[in-house]
Amino acid sequence: xxxxxxxQTMMSSEPQDSATWTDECQRSQNEQDMEKNNxxxxxxxxxxxxxxxxxxxxxxxxxxxxxxxxxxxxxDDQKPKRRGPKKKKMTKARMQRFKMRRHKANAxxxxxxxxxxxxxxxxxxxxxCYSKTxxxxxxxxxxxxxxxxxxxxxxxxxxxxxxxxxxVQALCRGLSQPTTNLVAGCLQLNPRTFLPEQTQEIPSHMQxxxxxxxxxxxxxxxxxxxxxxxxxMDSSHVFHVKPHSYGSALEPFFETALPLTDCTSPxxxxxxxxxxxxxxxxxxxxxxxxxxxxxxxxxxxxQAAAGLAGPQGHGPIYPSSAPRCEIPMENIMSYEGHTHHxxxxxxxxxxxxxxx
DNA sequence: TAGGCCATCTGGTCCT
DNA sequence: AGGACCAGATGGCCTA
Numbered sequence: 001x002x003x004x005x006x007x008q009t010m011m012s013s014e015p016q017d018s019a020t021w022t023d024e025c026q027r028s029q030n031e032q033d034m035e036k037n038n039x040x041x042x043x044x045x046x047x048x049x050x051x052x053x054x055x056x057x058x059x060x061x062x063x064x065x066x067x068x069x070x071x072x073x074x075x076d077d078q079k080p081k082r083r084g085p086k087k088k089k090m091t092k093a094r095m096q097r098f099k100m101r102r103h104k105a106n107a108x109x110x111x112x113x114x115x116x117x118x119x120x121x122x123x124x125x126x127x128x129c130y131s132k133t134x135x136x137x138x139x140x141x142x143x144x145x146x147x148x149x150x151x152x153x154x155x156x157x158x159x160x161x162x163x164x165x166x167x168v169q170a171l172c173r174g175l176s177q178p179t180t181n182l183v184a185g186c187l188q189l190n191p192r193t194f195l196p197e198q199t200q201e202i203p204s205h206m207q208x209x210x211x212x213x214x215x216x217x218x219x220x221x222x223x224x225x226x227x228x229x230x231x232x233m234d235s236s237h238v239f240h241v242k243p244h245s246y247g248s249a250l251e252p253f254f255e256t257a258l259p260l261t262d263c264t265s266p267x268x269x270x271x272x273x274x275x276x277x278x279x280x281x282x283x284x285x286x287x288x289x290x291x292x293x294x295x296x297x298x299x300x301x302x303q304a305a306a307g308l309a310g311p312q313g314h315g316p317i318y319p320s321s322a323p324r325c326e327i328p329m330e331n332i333m334s335y336e337g338h339t340h341h342x343x344x345x346x347x348x349x350x351x352x353x354x355x356x
Numbered sequence: 357t358a359g360g361c362c363a364t365c366t367g368g369t370c371c372t
Numbered sequence: 373a374g375g376a377c378c379a380g381a382t383g384g385c386c387t388a
Contacts, residue, residue, distance in 0.1 A: 101374090102365085102366075104375095105365090105366080105367095105375085106364075106365060106366080108375070108376080109364080109365075109366085109376090109377090110363085110364070112376075112377080113363075113364080117362095117363090137360080137361060137362090138361080138362085139361090
């Protein structure tokens, strides 16, 4: 039984505070924590007395009449005399109240952050490539969500369905290398495939159909990003480039797939990979054979994007005769697991395409 | 071991 | 006054 990251962190992190708190045990835990943190708080108090105790001394001025001694550093001629309210000593009672307030504020902040994380987790589930085991980082989740929204908007705006390469390009813009590889993995697509410079080498029939998907209409620079892999689709950080052939660039996805923009091509008769279900969900079809597939269980569920609208018939990119494939992995959140609201949203998108 | 990611604590600021 | 929000600091875990 493995502990979640959160649990591990909670158990091991230095401030033993209370991620494990429940409302019931919060009080006793509070007291324990206060004991533990006493030393730190005391020292902090010392520092505050020396530097700036405005905050602290403003807090409790009601009682503590018993210790009204004002602190004056008489001996220090160097320091200019302090202005403003005279300081009060931090008495035990005041200290206790301060600690209490601090603990309450900490608990609130913790809850707030948990709520934020819950929301982020919800976002992870509705963004392509959701995996319980291989979670996207917060920042990557936000970036991918932004790209996803942009891509869906673009579909709505243009009324055309993108080809997979363009769509993945749009999704991966600005993502780090691992996430880019992850998204590519979702599609069983070699990341090199959708690199701008490499796509130029792809024969015309496999070129992205919608130019608008190949590049955002606005600059997609992400200035100030912490490390080079962010904010660029430069191939130098995606699959550390080695000489490749066109064939390898398209492996394994396009080996058997029909030209992306032509769902009705009669040339199609091979098995589809990756499988895209009738409603557009991507999923692996087979028992994971490669290490990659064993380790990463994803699902693509951009139904509204990739699958909703075919060029003419508003059908999925792949023919409905394509084998519907599922991953029998319990850690995958299937599209069916989405909320009613999400399904309604997709139904509405579907309706839009069918009406257009 | 460095770097990335994360949870938590903390003090400041703003709002109700 | 108290709560929400924010950003900086800190330390732990994980991975390349």
